[in-house]
Amino acid sequence: MKELNLIKKAPRWLVWYLSYNFEGKTERQKRRQFAINFTCLIGGTISPLFGLYYLTHDLSLWYATIVAVALGLGAYALPLVSRFGDTPFVFATTVLLCGSCIALTLLLGARSGIFMYILIITTMMIIYVGSERVALLLFSTLVSIASITLCFFLPSDGWLTAANTPPLHTVLLISSVPVPILMIAGVMFASFRRMERAEDALEAEYTRSEALLYNLLPEDIAARLKIEPYRTIADSLPQVAILFADVVDFTPRAASLPPEEIVGFLNRIFRSFDQLAAKHGLEKIKTIGDAYMVAAGMPNPVGDPVHRVAEMALDMQRTAEKMASDLPGGLQVRIGLHAGPAVAGVIGNRKLFYDVWGETVNTASRMESHGEPGRIQVTASAKKELEEDYDFQLRGMVKVKGMGDVETWWLTGRRAETRIRKND
Template identity: 55%
Template sequence: MIVDYIRIGNAADDSLSTRRLKSMSVVILTVIMCMASAFFLEPERSIVYRALDVTVVVTILIGLYLLHRSRDVETVFYFFAPAFLTVQLIFMLLNGNREGDVLPFLVTPAAAVVVLGPKRSRPWFGLCFLVMLLLPIFDGALPEIDLPINQTSANPSGSLFQSPLKQPMETGEGLAMTLGVFFVYFLIFSGYRQLEAARELILVQKAQIEHEYQRSERLLENILPAPIAERLKQEPDKIIADDLLQVTILFADIVDFTPRATLMRAPELVSFLNRVFTHFDDLADRHQLEKIKTIGDAYMIAGGMPEPRPDHAAAVADMALEMLAVTKQISDEMGETLAVRIGIHTGPAVAGVIGTRKFFYDVWGDTVNTASRLESYGSPGRIQVSKETYEILSGHYTFEERGIIDIKGKGEVQAYYLTGATTRAPQ
């Protein structure tokens, strides 16, 4: 119950420091209210002083209510601080510097730094500084006023400003308190500015770390497929190896690249390859296929991995057809012939990550070898597919039967040329 009371101003989205500030405010206000209540119960307390005690208690209760309703400690400060300082100033004019009446003028500017920040705390410092500086002068000019309601055994005449118990603030004491206001505020102000500078530095460093983290994430995702990268982050020491029941592999090779490369300077050669492969990368992204690697002028992609998908063969076929269109477009722009050979095969494979410093996601198996051979034994500007791929796409794509070809390491293989699409292949 006490904990719930202390947390009456807390909001769900408050930071830890804000929660602490609000809880501390509740505790301080409660302590002041208890002190005012204790003063009210003193037997020799006059009606005037008790009225001021009640004012303090009512002001605090309203402040606590505002904190509970608004959840904003600044609202409470702007309400409570002027009212409380006014009451304390009246106490000091009536009673002098007794019972720590001067303390609120020392503490309020420091509290303003914490609640409002250094910049907005300056008016509060100026106010309290002037009060402490001018109070001795103003106190000496107060008139003699006697009120019956202010009579007590210690003040039989009911003197309002010249009570026998009053301890007027002398000029030297006022100067000392003025300096006290200055030094307390200066220490808190300087400390808080340093704290803010440290927080800003932490935020900058945090932003830099976040930027570097995002950069590392992008680099990792450029190297590895997103699902594989996530698995690697979750279990960095675990070997990643997957048996894939059916994938479609595509190999593409630029025809007559070696003679072309001998005629190009290094920057021209790299620029040429980058231009072609960037177009291929865009196609792979559009068809949600996985680029595996480039080897020289060879380009390899896979469908149905790392996450299985039912239309992997159709997606690879669509990309292959668009690769031919892209190379024709580049040829027209360059004013010279550019052609690619493409080979496609569908079947089981094994995929995984190799390396401990430079990670590399690759795929192995007879399916990969067959697709590579189909590309090598293909024709410029044509897409050669295996019988397995043909049977999956048949009826939804157009083909030209090439017949039986003798492939090194594979023997005789039935091959087809993919020539176009009729309707989208079934899912």
């Protein structure tokens, strides 16, 4: 707790007292217990000081001194009572403070204003039991109101003749107002400070969870989930372009590397790919081991989706070439892409996952797995979309698992006139 950290250089007995009854409690319960321990420490110290003042004023006031010292000792002992539960603590606190204030009012007179200290009870109970034990809070409040009301009807002059002097009444009256107010204000200030820190922590946690949600899911999908969290999200997409990329020879390389280097190796590559996906307005779908998947045209349609993934593929090749000299064994990626209709949606109820399914996805995956290192393999439908702006090399018929013979092409780059037009 921050409160205890602030007093870690204090005497051991003080730290022990302020942290008493913390065992087995939650952080919220510890904060409440600390507030009670602190209030009891202040009250237990102030009350005997008043008893000492009574004696210095007149030795015949020793009856009031005994009550004041007993109140102080009782206040010191209240944290011990809290160990037995909320109900004993509330009853003990209410009876001790109300009874002592009534006794002192009888001894010193109602003009002393001693009964004003009863106001502290309700504050202590609100802090300790909060809104969880309404019956106990109501009990202490009603008893406090009844006790203060009773004290208003007690004689203005006290039973102790020596107490019926204007100087004593003036000192007691002046102290009976600010001291309870200062104690209540101090406890409430500490409580509000903890509440504000809790709200700040909650807001920070909310911001982190929001950021995490939007990192896991596309922005539009995350917004839909927040509005209707239990609704199944499934969208039919008429035209999407899918790109699969795979780091060549990663598996044998990973077998000889420690875990930190494996993760660092992939993290460096995929971070670069993430930047490219953001640059071209693509949606990163997932990584599977050393494979990387992005799509254009989902969750919302975009212009020229196939062109976007083609540019991404070419940039990925250039990035791999730049990074090759910095990585042991070099770096090559095998890329495949295809375009067509698909279905996308959110699956899972704990680790939510936005994914895409359909023949388009399967074909793009086959283009990658049946491709070659350092090359981009595309289907006839993807080539048709791109042939006006890009150069291709015919690969020919490729026997693709689950699809039979498929005619494919290698995407080799952007046409020279297209590059000039783009630069202009």
